[in-house]
Amino acid sequence: MYGSTPTSPPMNKSQLISWLRLIRSSNVGPTTFRQLINRFGSANAALEILPELTLRGGAKSAPKICSIEQAENEIEQLDSIGARLVSISDADYPFLLKHIHSPPPLLAIAGQLPRNDNKSLAIIGARNASASGRKLAQTIAEDLGEQGYMVISGLARGIDFAAHSGAIKTGTVAVFAGGIDQIYPKENINLAEQILDTGGALVSEMAFGSMPRAKDFPRRNRLVSGMSRGVLVIEAALRSGSLITARYGLEQDREIFAIPGSPMDPRAAGTNRLIRDGAKLVTGASDILEEFELGENSPDLFLSEEGVGDDLLPADLAEISSKIQNEASAGDHQTVLNSLSVTPVAIDDLINATSLSAPIVQTILLELDLAGRIERSSGQLVALI
Helix, strand or coil: CCCCCCCCCCCCHHHHHHHHHHHCCCCCCHHHHHHHHHHHCCHHHHHHHHHHHHHHCCCCCCCCCCCHHHHHHHHHHHHHCCEEEEECCCCCCCHHHHCCCCCCCEEEEEECCCCCCCCEEEEEECCCCCHHHHHHHHHHHHHHHHCCCEEEECCCCCHHHHHHHHCCCCCEEEECCCCCCCCCCHHHHHHHHHHHHCCCEEEECCCCCCCCCHHHHHHHHHHHHHCCCEEEEECCCCCCHHHHHHHHHHHCCCEEEECCCCCCCHHHHHHHHHHHCCCEECCCHHHHHHHHHHCCCCCCCCCCCCCCCCCCCHHHHCCCCCCCCCCCCHHHHHHHHHHCCCCCEEHHHHHHHHCCCHHHHHHHHHHHHHCCCEEEECCCEEEEC
16 A cells, blocks of 8 residues: 555564554554653563553552454554564664654554754644735745655645645655554545655554544644654634643743734734734744844754653663562552542642652552543653543
8 A cells, every 4th residue: 555665673573563563552642652661671571460550549440451463463564564663772763753742652654754853843823824924834845845844744724734835846745643554534545645655654553443532633743743853733723732732842841833813814813923922933944044044053952851861772671670669558558549630730739748758649649540530641640541
């Protein structure tokens, strides 16, 4: 479906299957995955302890754990369409994405990602974009492509479509909310195939065959901004996914650009507010290139303090202590639960409020997370579901 597969990741198949099984098990997201690996030393060890942790967190039944057969089948399905899994330890993994908060441990990729993340820009905006908005997106994407930049977007209608189309000749990356085999909307299947035919790439962190759901699009948006040096918003309502992507970009220390619009057009309300709040006003690719040139001498500009670095490299797993045990009592569990609510709270504030040690609180939150009782959000915030 997607063509030939480039060189496989250096992680051996056994390790890859273990990682895939863990990230595909119920209630295990990127944050929980990292905590499990770093606490128990390997994916296999985490899989063994997963039922106990989940029940300890208050779940009524054991978690659904991805089987070896299911993991092997997903790898085979990816291979059958010319896609592959890339781990965070692999050289092909996007460098900038590796350093965001909670990067996905595994990505499904078809095609070839750019080697230079510093020459990348996300272009996003309204699905019901105006003709002028679509023209601007296409022109800016084409101009940036001619300067060696990779344009990244979400393969949606409107601005996304125009941005991909403008950069199609020079290479563009489309990030999916569903599985890499689930092109959405269906009308963009031909565009996805053109992206691959012209040296671009398709990317997803979701399981093969997963249909895109509303709650998955914000996850997709954080990857769009996370893979990019900056984010350009062209037409966006005040309540839109594009502004969510811009917010992720701000949290990831990305440059935020916006094109102004008429105060009478609701599609310009979001971009105008971004500019009011500090986004850089641009009218063309030259404004973006000029801004990027100012930061050429800051190679570490995009390294988030919350980035994972190399602490999940397979070669290092054996060296990570699996003896770190922070057993929490029933009373400790209740203390943390009493301090939580449906309103997000910073983990540091939770530690202060409970007077418990940080390892104990983190352990309890891990167990509650696996039991599906809390949700995490950016900024190290947690809340009861």
